Amino acid sequence: MSTKVPTETPLRMEPPISPGAEPFWEATRECRLVLPWCLACERPFFYPREVCPLCLGTAIAWRPATGTGVVYSFTIENRPPPAAFSMGKPYVVALVELDEGVRLMGNIVGCPLEKTEVGMPVSVTWEALSDGRHLPLFEPRREENAL
Amino acid sequence: MAGLRGAAAIVGVADEVSPTGELGGSGRALEAAVIKQALDDAGLTLADVDGVCHSASSMGLAEYLGIHPTFTDSTNTGGSSFEVHAEHAAAAIAAGLCEVVVSVYASTPRSDRRGGKPRRRPDLGVNNPLVDWELPYGLRLPMAPYAMAATRHMAEFGTTSEQLAQIAVSTRAWAGLNERARYRQAITIDDVLASPMECSPLHLLDCCLVTDGAGAFVMTSAARARTLAKPPVYVLGAGTCHDHSIISQMPDLTTTPGVISGANAFAMAGITPSDVDLLMGYDSFTITALLHLEDLGFCAKGEGGPFVEDGKTAPGGSLPMNTNGGGLSYTHPGMYGMFLIVEAVKQLRGECGERQLESPEIAVAHGSGIVLSCMSTLVLGTEATR
Numbered sequence: 338m339s340t341k342v343p344t345e346t347p348l349r350m351e352p353p354i355s356p357g358a359e360p361f362w363e364a365t366r367e368c369r370l371v372l373p374w375c376l377a378c379e380r381p382f383f384y385p386r387e388v389c390p391l392c393l394g395t396a397i398a399w400r401p402a403t404g405t406g407v408v409y410s411f412t413i414e415n416r417p418p419p420a421a422f423s424m425g426k427p428y429v430v431a432l433v434e435l436d437e438g439v440r441l442m443g444n445i446v447g448c449p450l451e452k453t454e455v456g457m458p459v460s461v462t463w464e465a466l467s468d469g470r471h472l473p474l475f476e477p478r479r480e481e482n483a484l
Numbered sequence: 485m486a487g488l489r490g491a492a493a494i495v496g497v498a499d500e501v502s503p504t505g506e507l508g509g510s511g512r513a514l515e516a517a518v519i520k521q522a523l524d525d526a527g528l529t530l531a532d533v534d535g536v537c538h539s540a541s542s543m544g545l546a547e548y549l550g551i552h553p554t555f556t557d558s559t560n561t562g563g564s565s566f567e568v569h570a571e572h573a574a575a576a577i578a579a580g581l582c583e584v585v586v587s588v589y590a591s592t593p594r595s596d597r598r599g600g601k602p603r604r605r606p607d608l609g610v611n612n613p614l615v616d617w618e619l620p621y622g623l624r625l626p627m628a629p630y631a632m633a634a635t636r637h638m639a640e641f642g643t644t645s646e647q648l649a650q651i652a653v654s655t656r657a658w659a660g661l662n663e664r665a666r667y668r669q670a671i672t673i674d675d676v677l678a679s680p681m682e683c684s685p686l687h688l689l690d691c692c693l694v695t696d697g698a699g700a701f702v703m704t705s706a707a708r709a710r711t712l713a714k715p716p717v718y719v720l721g722a723g724t725c726h727d728h729s730i731i732s733q734m735p736d737l738t739t740t741p742g743v744i745s746g747a748n749a750f751a752m753a754g755i756t757p758s759d760v761d762l763l764m765g766y767d768s769f770t771i772t773a774l775l776h777l778e779d780l781g782f783c784a785k786g787e788g789g790p791f792v793e794d795g796k797t798a799p800g801g802s803l804p805m806n807t808n809g810g811g812l813s814y815t816h817p818g819m820y821g822m823f824l825i826v827e828a829v830k831q832l833r834g835e836c837g838e839r840q841l842e843s844p845e846i847a848v849a850h851g852s853g854i855v856l857s858c859m860s861t862l863v864l865g866t867e868a869t870r
Binding site: 349350351352353355356358384409410411412413414415416417418421422423428430432440441442443444454455456472 | 615619633733
């Protein structure tokens with residue numbers, strides 16, 4: 338008996354929603370990037386969790402992020418597995434430092450692979466997930482493109 | 485800080501590797517075989533063992549062996565697990581919890597793959613930040629996090645691919661002197677740069693092997709060690725530190741928690757980097773070894789590239805590193821830290837044949853686990869250093 342792979346099967350591994358991260362993912366439904374801020378420390382942190390990783394406080398507010406930052410580091414995945422979302426083509430995985438000071442991972446899109454560099458200004462862009470959420474990715478900042 | 489200095493000694497070691505990269509046995513049977521070799525090496529028997537360490541299941545191991553230990557440790561910090569075991573075992577022996585501790589490791593990824601066994605998937609579980617925040621981006625493990633560390637090091641300090649390649653070249657030169665190494669043929673910087681780019685800037689020859697392998701050590705008190713078959717190799721210092729589990733949480737991709745584990749271990753031993761005759765520095769990738777050189781203080785932060793350029797870590801160099809041929813050319817079954825300890829002990833005893841250093845007295849085994857996450861440093865020394 339053969340198993341048919343449904344054509345709608347997403348190629349990208351979709352992230353689960355872990356406790357503490359619900360507001361983050363909810364905002365992505367409208368393509369909004371929000372960050373958890375500890376009200377006691379008056380600092381943002383990432384990844385989202387139920388307590389502040391600096392003081393263990395539980396008073397957390399969700400605030401909009403600028404969505405801009407710079408590439409902290411990256412690698413070009415030259416030999417992706419055949420089933421990867423890129424359909425076998427090389428892609429960039431980067432760590433991006435947001436203006437707010439937190440660091441998160443994302444793919445860099447809208448940019449030739451070899452043009453990616455440390456310190457490059459980027460802004461958030463979104464890829465639709467199958468359940469209405471969006472996954473944050475990054476692209477070179479538009480004003481830089483216009484130069 | 486006196487701490488554990490000289491309280492315990494490694495008295496038996498063994499490892500099983502093959503130039504083909506594949507071993508005949510596997511699992512518990514292979515673990516039992518290397519334990520037997522290490523106990524024979526020490527002149528001890530299973531009946532003497534009252535402490536067990538295993539990176540997954542010290543209880544399962546003890547049951548299989550039919551022993552009833554009073555000290556048990558299943559700590560898993562990835563590749564550095566065995567340096568952590570040695571630290572814990574020395575502390576337990578010093579505190580009188582037990583007298584003879586065995587730690588063992590066996591893994592056969594190469595023959596498993598050939599035999600058609602599915603590759604072991606990482607334990608994803610639930611509530612796992614790796615799954616939530618990294619794997620959706622196609623992060624290739626374990627290469628990609630190390631590649632990002634290399635990219636950042638290059639951007640901050642001007643480190644070059646040629647300098648990273650030199651580490652692979654120097655390590656291969658050591659493997660050329662070890663008839664048990666997987667790869668022995670000399671390579672050049674150009675060979676490394678011409679090998680396929682895996683995760684930029686790391687080429688295939690910047691990456692460790694995937695081989696079968698097994699190893700074990702036996703540790704006991706200093707007093708008992710002196711009554712046994714081989715010269716004791718004393719634990720002079722030990723230190724461990726971890727600061728993240730996934731790469732996006734690493735505070736600074738160019739600085740590992742080895743800065744802390746190393747400083748603590750060296751302080752306990754009462755040594756400085758210039759006292760070290762041999763560095764066994766976990767080389768999962770060339771960048772991993774380069775970061776150890778800086779973080780343990782053999783050179784300043786950012787100067788690892790120029791430091792290795794002239795072959796300092798190769799045979800005949802001023803800082804012999806990874807004299808067995810390392811994870812890059814000797815063996816790497818997944819959690820390589822056991823082999824650092826085995827080689828350090830054999831060198832200090834003068835048992836290394838063609839690659840033997842001239843009367844080394846102090847060796848450092850520095851393990852690195854997960855993605856530059858958990859560093860554990862052991863300072864080992866001969867009778868003269870105790």
